[in-house]
Amino acid sequence: MKQAIVARTDIGMGQGKLAAQVAHASLSAYEKADKRTRKQWKNGGQKKVVLKGESERQLHELSEIADSRGLPNAVIRDAGHTQLESGTVTALAVGPGDEEVVDRVTGELSLF
Incomplete structure (x- = not known):
């Protein structure tokens, strides 16, 4: 089981903003998963990777x-309270899901 979080590199997020957006993405996708997944x-260690995304379109x-x-x-x-305009797409989380299936979606991206 794995989750991949893709964060945009083209919008100049600071490290704190990046960390917050990755956390938002991870939790939001987790909440969409079925109970079994x-x-x-969760029992398997909550494996996750953070990857570089190029654009809103790519996400x-x-x-x-x-x-x-x-x-x-x-x-x-x-939300637009600090560094970015409200509505700016910052990150995408894929999974949790079977590691091979997640990798078929995000496996071509570089690690952050």
């Missing part, structure tokens, strides 16, 4: 692929 992932495309493969996923939009 959540339990398996939406990856989300569509995840949907087509039945993977829980969450696109995160910033």
